[in-house]
Amino acid sequence: MKPFPRALLLLGLILAAINLRPGITSLAPLIERIAEELALSRSLISLTTALPVLCMGLLAPFAPRLAMRLGLERTIALCLAVIAVALLLRAVGHASVILIGSAVLLGAAIAVAGPLLSGFIKRHFAGRMGSVVGWYSLSMAIGGAGGAVLTIPATQWLANDWTYGLAIWALPAVVGLLLWLFLPNRVEAESEEGGTGLPWRQPRAWLISAFFAIQAGLFYALATWAVARYNEAGLSLMHSNSLFSVSMLMGLPSSFLLPWLAQRFKNRYLLLVGCGLLSSISLAMITFQPTVLPELWAVTIGFGLGGSFALSLVLPLYEAGSPLAVSRWTAMMLCMGYSIACLTPVLTGLARDLAGNYQLPFMVLTGLAVLMTVLAWMMRRGPKSACS
Known part of the structure; x- marks a missing residue:
């Protein structure tokens, strides 16, 4: 196969x-x-947050099978097409059925794309996975921060109609789809190591999956309820939105910097512990003293959770030797992680309805952050393959 420019491959990954x-x-x-x-x-x-996350968990194991049938690159292109369609549906989303249905479609597409993008990195960038994962996680953080920061201005610009403010995010999906349709496609032969299934019998796979589940659960709970928590504590809605935006933006530097540091200094598990501690302290302050230095804790929670997510993406890349095997490790991590993480936004909202305030559910989230730190410490005896 004729070599394809690395710059375009990296651009495709970013988009x-x-x-x-x-x-x-x-x-x-x-x-x-x-x-x-x-x-x-x-x-x-x-459910608009929980259902996509649930789909991202339940459907992740099907990603390697689809890649074997259609090819890794074409399957990712299909996922981008589905994301675009799901978001365009929100333009007519003045009904809960459409809003929740689009969330299911969105989650299904993300579920399949996630594991395959890890395999894509292993295939095309095996010699510099740490730096490329940095770009990968940074790009996800940019997308997440963009959704948090720009949706309100976009809604106001589009006749103050929230359906258009949500649907406008179909545009970057269409741009990404156009590039992926031109990337060379290759179907994987089923002769690689690791068999055909997910690594259910690997204890480390369970440990990595548990860590990912907690950090993802914390992220999606905050993505759903952080603004409401700040607002309930007495901060204005504008101030609350700005704090949430700051936390999303702080995922940008940590998403790029920490995978690079992990590769450079071979210390990804120590960095995971540091991110867990930072997240625990920040969540404790948001829980018990949300009006004390709120900007500081918005910065630190964004940096801690952004770094935890970026570093967790690196882990499967060093557990398996081939693109499809990496996709299987990642599929299990996402399957277990997102299937559990989807519960946190719903349970947080339910606990708020029952308790009458957000402090009780946020106390539980703080405890989960502490548990995440403990799991990171348990993972410090890493796999035999070292960072490279």
Whole structure:
């Protein structure tokens, strides 16, 4: 096969990654308004976040099988097409059925794309995985931050109609799709190591999956309810939105910097512990003293969770030797992780409805951050393959 320019391969990876989060994070700034206009309870409106995450978990194991049938690159292109369609549906989303249905489509596409993008990195960038994962996670952070920061201005620009503010995020998906249609496609032969299934019998796979589940659960709970928590504590809605935007933006430097540091100094597990501690302290302050230095804790929670996510993406790359095997490790991590993580936004909203305030559910989130730190410490005896 004729060599394809590495720069275009990296650009394709970046464009695909940018589209994995805006469909979810764009809902957070508008969630209270949508709930009021559609007369939905907080636990029901949280399904717009929970269902994509559930799909991302349940459908991730099918990603390697689709790649074997269609080819890795064409399958990712198909996922971008589905993301675009799901987001365009939100332009007519003045109904809970359309809003929740688009969330399911979105989650299905992200579920398949995630593991395959890890395999794509292993195939084309095996010699510099740390730096490329940095670009990958940075791009996801940009997409997530963009959804959080730009959705309100976009909504105001588009006749103050929240359906258009959500649907505009189909545009980057269409741009990404156009490039991926031109990338060379290759179908993997099923002769690689690791067999045909996921690594269910590998203890480290379970440990990595548990860590990923907690950090993802914390991210999606905050993406859904952080603005409401700040607002309940007495901060204005504009101030609350700005704090959420800051936390999303802080995922940008940590998403790029920490994978690079992990590769450079071979210390990814120590960095995971540091991110866990930072997240635990930040969540404790948001829980118990949300009006004390809120900008500081918005910065640190964004940096800690952004770094945890970026570093967790690196882990499967060093556990398997081939693109399809890496996809299987990643599929298990995403399957277990997102299947559990999808519960946190719903349970947080339900606990808020039952308790009458957000402090109790945020206390539980703080405890989960501490547990995440413990798991990172347990993983410090890494796999035999070292960072390269």
